[in-house]
Amino acid sequence: MRSLNLCVPHKNRLRLSSWMMYRQVLHFNRNTFSSIKKCAISIALAVGLVTGTPALEFLGQANASAIAPALPDVSVLISGPPIKDPGALLRYALPIDNKAIREVQKPLEDITESLKIAGVKALDSVERNTRQASRALKQGRTLIVGGLTKSKVDDGIELLNKLEAGLDELQKIVEDKNRAAVAPKQKELLNYVGGVEEDMVDGFPYEVPEEYKNMPLLKGRATVDMKVKVKDNPNFDECVFRIVLDGYNAPIQRGKHVFLMMLIDCIIVFFSPADGFVVQTGDPEGPAEGFIDPSTEKTRTVPLEIMVIGEKAPFYGETLEELGLYKAQTRLPFNAFGTMAMAREEFDNNSASSQVFWLLKESELTPSNANILDGRYAVFGYVTENEDLLADLKVGDVIESVQVVAGLDNLVNPSYKIAG
Known part of the structure; x- marks a missing residue:
């Protein structure tokens, strides 16, 4: 190549002021960006989200009917901490419906938030995450195996065995208060989880x-x-x-x-x-x-x-x-x-x-x-x-x-x- x-x-x-930057976000395209007039409704919605300024005051009554239905609905999107890790987004985007494996995945994903706590105090939260994931794996293993595609059962079981052993290793890392080793082990375990979940996808959905x-x-x-x-x-x-x-x-x-x-x-x-x-x-x-x-x-x-x-x-x-x-x-x-x-x-x-x-x-x-x-x-x-x-x-x-x-x-x- x-x-x-x-x-x-x-x-x-582009030479962007804060407003021009926002116009770019709103109407990102191959050639040019729209006038502020054409994207005023979307701007008002976002400004309302950030500042609390009523969009009706920003646009005037002429545009009230165009935006009124959207305001309460857009606000619903801001609920709970968003998932920002690309690996986690890809795992959750898989077309599967197996609650048991998700209950293993969730506490492992939550370790990222736990590690935001300063010092070794974070390890107390990591330990809870680890125990929760281990418990979910033991309790849900039969349901997880049952959700594997027939042609991928052997691979899925091998990954589950690695996951179980890895959780024991993570527990030992926490007991040794080796904070630096937590994130790499978390990534490894989540890769196993993702592999198991991919083994549950049976053809194109x-x-x-x-x-x-x-x-x-x-x-x-x-x-x-x-x-x-x-x-x-x-x-x-x-x-x-x-x-x-x-x-x-x-x-x-x-x-x-x-x-x-x-x-x-x-x-x-x-x-x-x-x-x-x-x-x-x-x-x-x-x-x-x-x-x-x-x-x-x-x-x-x-x-x-x-x-x-x-x-x-x-x-x-x-x-x-x-x-x-x-x-x-x-x-x-x-x-x-x-x-x-x-x-x-x-x-x-x-x-x-x-x-x-x-x-x-x-x-x-x-x-x-x-x-x-x-x-x-x-x-x-x-x-x-x-x-x-x-x-x-x-x-x-x-x-x-x-x-x-x-x-x-x-x-x-x-x-x-x-x-x-």
């Missing part, structure tokens, strides 16, 4: 709509390593970002991305010089603003694809706001640093082509679990290793290689071509 140069086209350069069946589809998950050569950075000169693409919750976006990674010759990165809350990439060289199929000379696009918690299949072509689903929460939210999503034109939901972006930080205007990007743009994966280094990318850095290291066999229709 050829080296992929990262650069910023002049048309996409739903049918893709007929009009999209011939597109590249990722029916499962794929792991990608993106190697970047960094220019003029004294801290590091090379980095490999590991990305997990989740096709269970939006197979079209993920399939398209895996397919394009094998074809695109040049990628452009869009890095906001003022606020740096996203980094964008994926625009091929030349005047085109998306991926042009060389055999048809037409732009390949994909529909907006959003999976909502509680639904069996994604919604296509409409934002959750347009569907009136103000209380709905997406299965893959913009909670984590390194959340990866498709960029699109502002007023065309189905215009995503080749450009993608990563979320670099959580601002006061885009809090986790109440993020105005959720339900408007299609998330299709998370950076799970070296995500913090995304913020160091800049114009002139080079993507040296993109390699699918696992899950390529889940890609369906890789030779898709646009008809006509």
Whole structure:
């Protein structure tokens, strides 16, 4: 694969005040951003969330009917601590329904919060988490094994045995008051849990709509390593970002991305010089603003694809706001640093082509679990290793290689071509 140069086209350069930054978040797209007038309703909603300022006073009575139904529903999203770890988000996003394994997972995930307590006092909370997970594993093991796919029972049992032994090791770490060893062991145990949960997935859980069946589809998950050569950075000169693409919750976006990674010759990165809350990439060289199929000379696009918690299949072509689903929460939210999503034109939901972006930080205007990007743009994966280094990318850095290291066999229709 050829080296992929990262650069910023002049048309996409931004000089952001706090308000202009917020306009960018609201209407992130491949070309330009809307006027404040066109996004005033969404701005008012978010300002109301952060400051408590009534949106009606901000917009005036003329727009009251447009926003009144949304206010109570949006506020419902801010409840409980949001999940921000990409690994945890991916585990909870798996299409399984096994309460027993989730009861093992939850206290292990909670160790992250326990470790926020200063000093060795954190270990008291970690010990409770460990005992709870061990108890849940012993009590629920039969139900967990019963939930494994027949072809993966042996693998699942092996992982459960490793998990049980690892919990004993974690207990010993706590008894020895070795705080530094807790987080690595937690990660190891959660990897076992995630493996068991993946062994519970029996095939692809739903049918893709007929009009999209011939597109590249990722029916499962794929792991990608993106190697970047960094220019003029004294801290590091090379980095490999590991990305997990989740096709269970939006197979079209993920399939398209895996397919394009094998074809695109040049990628452009869009890095906001003022606020740096996203980094964008994926625009091929030349005047085109998306991926042009060389055999048809037409732009390949994909529909907006959003999976909502509680639904069996994604919604296509409409934002959750347009569907009136103000209380709905997406299965893959913009909670984590390194959340990866498709960029699109502002007023065309189905215009995503080749450009993608990563979320670099959580601002006061885009809090986790109440993020105005959720339900408007299609998330299709998370950076799970070296995500913090995304913020160091800049114009002139080079993507040296993109390699699918696992899950390529889940890609369906890789030779898709646009008809006509």
